[in-house]
Amino acid sequence: MQNVKGTYDFFGKEQELRKKVQTVLQEVFELCDFDGMDSTILNELDLLSSKYAGGDEIIKEMYQLTDQGERSLGLRYDLTIPFAKVIALNPGIELPYKRYEMGKVFRDGPVKRGRLREFLQCDVDIVGIDGPEAEAELMQIAAEVFKRLNVPIALRWNNRQFLGEILEAIGVPSAEKLSVMLTLDKIAKIGTDGVIKELADKGLEPQVTTAITELIPLNDPTAEQLADRYGITNSKGSLEVQALQELIYKLGLKQICTFDPFLSRGLSFYTGTVYEIFDASGSFTSSLGGGGRYDVIIGKLVGREDVPYPTVGISFGMESIMEMLKSRPIETKVPIAIVIPIGLRTIPDVLRTAAELRANDIRTGLDTSRRKLKKSLAAAASKGIRYVILIGEDETAEGKVRLKDMKETTEVVLSLEEAVFLIQKNTQ
Template sequence: MQNVKGTYDFWGQEQALRHNIQATLQDVFELYDFEGTNTTILNELELLTSKYAGGDEIIKEMYQLTDQGKRQLGLRYDLTIPFAKLIAMNPGFSLPIKRYEMGKVFRDGPVKRGRLREFQQCDVDVVGIQGPEAEAELMQLAIEAFRRLEIPVTVKWNNRRFLGELLESMGVPSQEMLSVMLTLDKIEKIGPTGIQEELNTKGLSKQVTDAILEFAAKKDWTFVDVCSKYEGLEERPGAVEVRALQALIQSLGLSQACPFDPFLSRGLSFYTGTVYEIFDASLSYGSSLGAGGRYDAIIGQLIGRNDIDYPTVGLSFGMESIMEMLKNRANLVPVASVLVIPIGDTAPEALGIAADLRANGVRTRTDFSKRKLKKSLASASSQGIRYVILIGEDEARAGKVRLKDMNEMTESVVTAEEALYCIEHSL
């Protein structure tokens, strides 16, 4: 018996860490006034494969199925398209909308460290804000979330409209625009040689290919450098959007944490403007920790109104990648503060004091294993449990408990009320 490749069960300390990460993200999302949503896992195949959805590369990885009514369905491969459907089906929603969602998504793609076939995504999206303020606020949110997770990050960003204008100035034909963007997006993985090999398969002229390779050869482009090198870009719509967001980033003091990267484009075809990707600033982990961007056109197109844009920008946190970075950090896994052990026939008293502790917000574990006391105490100490309450039959008759402080190595016989007071005022 085994799990399907790319899927895992989580329990114990690992599940506790996953829960803690999600709770941390949820706290930040709600601090920024995002409201929770829960969209459908099963969706119509036509929706998931529409030209307004994820693009050919994602569709190849989609799990497809047929139900008993012979309907063509698919499992969601991200949280964005089901959310766009939700907005499209409810045109009476008052804008702007700020929402978050945490849920499983499915992709039949290659399995590697931090990349599974069944995995958790944690998304935030803003609908109804046209300007760069939404992007800037999501960047602030991302930096705050990773600060709380104690992961230093770099949020690289670019603008797909601007990158399209840049490639157009080099002579890239419109039908090859997305393909060339996807190739440039891989520059950190495949390098200039890999870029050249991919470009040679696209049927581009030598002049265009040489122009792209010249651009790819320089790694430290700034927005000003690009506009200086390639004439006529500075006042194009994409360039105006870049300049406006860059000004906000600078005014917020985020320039170092949020560098401009003219090669970044993201793989999904629906992005219309700003795109960003989050990386470990210490460079100890290579895969991205989150990504997102602006997708203004999807919702209007889904409801057949190409003349209306629903300005939308989103950000997705990669739970599996974050887990890979934090799985050895025991300090992030919550443990019980108190262990209650009945000795002899004192289970009712043990359950009673455990209930009192929990009613006062104290995380409490009970031990009814009847194993040797020495082993239970050693286990509590190794797991970082601060207090152990022992209730023997003599203590129960006297209305007392034996309170052990595992840090101070002290023990005292006190009433249940005194034990509760001591524990509450020391945690």
């Protein structure tokens, strides 16, 4: 018996850390007034494989199945397309609408560190705002999330419209622009030589390939320098870049957010700004999250491309974040108190005692292992549990509990109400 490749069960300390990260994400999302959502895992295949969805590469990794009614279905490979479906099916939703969702997605792709076949995505999206303030707010959210996780980040960003205008000025045919963008996006993975080889295989005019290869070695060019070089200072993409850059400076995000003229991300539906998050130290190379603007998907899904649904989102890569955090010491939560029965007849009182402690927000464990008391006490001490409550037949008869303070090495017999008061007083 074994798990399917690329799938894992999570428990113990690792699950505790996963829940901690999810709690941080949810707290930040709700602090910023985003509504929670649960979209469907199972979807119509036509929706997931639509030309408006993720593109050919992602379709190859989609899990497909047929139900008993011989309907063609698929498991969601991200949270974006199901979200777009929700907006398309519910035209009464008041815009702008801001949502977050944390849920499992599935991709039959290569398995490596931080990349699984069943994994958790954590998304936030804003639909109904076409200005750069939407992108800037999501950048602020990313900065706050990783600040709370104590992870220094570098957020690289670009604008696909702007990059497309540069390629157009160079002479790249419209039909090849997306393909060239995706090749340029691979510079960090396959290097300059690999990019040049891919470009050569596209059948572009020699002068066009030469112009692109001359673009690659430029030393961290700014958007302004590129706009001047290619004569697109007042183009749509250039103006969008300038507007977002100004916001980044004014919001104090300049140290985190860096313009990257070759970033375009893999999914085909992005229409403007795109961004990707990395570990600033460089010790962990996989992406920690990413996203961008996708203004046309929803309108196309409802068959109304003339209806504007400006939308921007960001996804946090839970598995990558976990891989990075697992190398750090994990603080394990331990009970404040543990209740131990002395004899089987006291079990009902032990359970009632534990319930009363928990009702007073005291994290309480039970030790009903029936091992020797000496071993139970040693186990409690080794875990750092401060209070042990012992209940034997004498305590049950008197309506009392025996409270051991493992830190102060004291032991008293008192009522349960007095024990609750004492524990709360010493642990607040």
